[in-house]
Each structure stands twice: as structure tokens, then as C-alpha cells.
Amino acid sequence: MATVYRWRLAPEGLATRRQLRAMGLRPGGQEVVAEVHRPRRRRPPLVAYLYRIEHARPVRPMTPARAAALAAAMRARRTCPNCLTDVGYCIPRSLGMCVPCHDTPASSC
Numbered sequence: 001m002a003t004v005y006r007w008r009l010a011p012e013g014l015a016t017r018r019q020l021r022a023m024g025l026r027p028g029g030q031e032v033v034a035e036v037h038r039p040r041r042r043r044p045p046l047v048a049y050l051y052r053i054e055h056a057r058p059v060r061p062m063t064p065a066r067a068a069a070l071a072a073a074m075r076a077r078r079t080c081p082n083c084l085t086d087v088g089y090c091i092p093r094s095l096g097m098c099v100p101c102h103d104t105p106a107s108s109c
């Protein structure tokens with residue numbers, strides 16, 4: 001089991017995934033070294049997993065193929081399946097279609 005630290009009491013040399021990403025690093029396959037628990041009232045604590053900075057690897061560079069695949073995925077999230085238009089925002093999964101299609105009774109916009 002990983003070592004557990006209280007909020008803001010973790011030692012130097014450990015970082016969360018977000019902190020590693022801000023440094024241009026990634027965990028690189030290493031195991032979780034420790035956890036930080038942030039207490040909350042009436043709810044379970046928030047948990048953040050920590051990794052060793054010295055074992056982290058650099059983030060892989062964005063290739064043109066990966067950039068094209070990411071753009072296609074985001075375009076698919078913005079395209080309404082009913083009216084087939086790019087609505088300019090990510091369609092909520094709870095609606096399954098753009099807001100105008102959802103609000104019209106005939107489901108056609």
C-alpha cells in the first residue's frame with residue numbers, strides 16, 4: 001500500500017499527474033509512490049496519487065497524425081447526430097443532440 005500524506009504535507013520530489021504535466025513530464029509506467037488526502041466535511045476525502053519526479057519521463061511530442069486524430073475526435077463531439085451540423089460546442093451526453101434539436105418537439109432543427 002502507498003504511503004498516505006495529509007494535504008500539503010507531502011515531501012519534495014513527489015508530484016501529481018497534473019504537476020508532472022505542467023513540468024512537461026509523464027509518470028512513464030512507474031507505480032504510485034504515495035497518496036495525498038484532502039479532508040472534506042461529510043464526504044470522503046479527495047485523493048491525489050503521487051509519483052517520483054526523478055523517474056518521470058518527458059511527454060511524447062504531438063505528431064501530425066495524432067493532431068489530426070484529436071481534431072477529428074473533437075469535431076465528432078461537436079457534430080449533432082440529428083441535424084449533422086457543427087454546433088461549435090461539445091454536445092452534452094445527457095442530451096445526445098444539440099440544444100435546438102432537443103428543444104424542438106419534432107426533433108428537427
